Amino acid sequence: MESLFVALASASLLVTWVSSTHLVSLQGTCGGGEQYAAIATRNAATLQTASLAPFGRAEHGWGIYEAQVAATVGTKCASGSKRFAADLARWQSRNRLRVTGAVDAVTLGAMKLRWQNARPFIKSFASGSCPAAAEDQALATIGHREGWLGKPGKLDVRALDALRRMVSAARADDPRIKADAQMLTIVSAFRSPAYDAAKCAAGANCNGIAKARCSAHRTGTAVDLYVGAAPGHSPVDTDDDNRLFQSRTPAYRWLVKNAARFGFVNYVFEPWHWEWVGPEPQRVELETR
Numbered sequence: 001m002e003s004l005f006v007a008l009a010s011a012s013l014l015v016t017w018v019s020s021t022h023l024v025s026l027q028g029t030c031g032g033g034e035q036y037a038a039i040a041t042r043n044a045a046t047l048q049t050a051s052l053a054p055f056g057r058a059e060h061g062w063g064i065y066e067a068q069v070a071a072t073v074g075t076k077c078a079s080g081s082k083r084f085a086a087d088l089a090r091w092q093s094r095n096r097l098r099v100t101g102a103v104d105a106v107t108l109g110a111m112k113l114r115w116q117n118a119r120p121f122i123k124s125f126a127s128g129s130c131p132a133a134a135e136d137q138a139l140a141t142i143g144h145r146e147g148w149l150g151k152p153g154k155l156d157v158r159a160l161d162a163l164r165r166m167v168s169a170a171r172a173d174d175p176r177i178k179a180d181a182q183m184l185t186i187v188s189a190f191r192s193p194a195y196d197a198a199k200c201a202a203g204a205n206c207n208g209i210a211k212a213r214c215s216a217h218r219t220g221t222a223v224d225l226y227v228g229a230a231p232g233h234s235p236v237d238t239d240d241d242n243r244l245f246q247s248r249t250p251a252y253r254w255l256v257k258n259a260a261r262f263g264f265v266n267y268v269f270e271p272w273h274w275e276w277v278g279p280e281p282q283r284v285e286l287e288t289r
């Protein structure tokens, strides 16, 4: 009887051991030092609950920015994993921030600065100038099937060429993107200053004075792409529910990982807004490990 008990206990231990081995292998390289266990738990919680305002508007959690945070850190691990915390700690160290492994307001603020500085438009806007509107001869007309629900539009010739290559690559890479013919179509392309000013004056879609005075869409290189929309929302609705929904779509996640290869950068507050910044390769951080 006793030996049966020992045998059962051993079997149970074996099952436990096999299970935990399986768990470790499921986490794969996303495990990490035990010193990151508490931080990993905290990151998983703040993802949804932290009071933050990275773009000046109060928000709950950083879920909308999860994909961009992971891409910036250079991690493939889930945001609640120990490895994510360890990778973030390394990024904080490289960027001379307090090394905690936790996503907090200061870390998110540093990332936002980096995201915005990647946009030449913002740099020029911050220095008090506004890029001139694109000349008509620099613009190309988008195809009927390239516009969201057939919407017409014009885009900088070079930006449209890069966009076409990018959308083809996305469709080839991910059947979920290819399955929806509207996915990555153009919701808004070139908009003349006069058009934006008139819309603003009419009281619709003004988005503050900045848009009326100087929108990136005047350059012809900025484009709003359809990356999905939460039920009941327009594809360019800044409501947090909509942005969170969009930040989790395969199309958006693909763009976060791949758009830089085609010369596009994201205005991270708006999952749909991308700016073509030219054919130069994006800067990458040197790995110091």
Ligand SMILES: [Zn+2]
Residues within 6 Å of the ligand: 188, 217, 222, 223, 224, 272, 273, 274
């Ligand atoms: Zn836009």
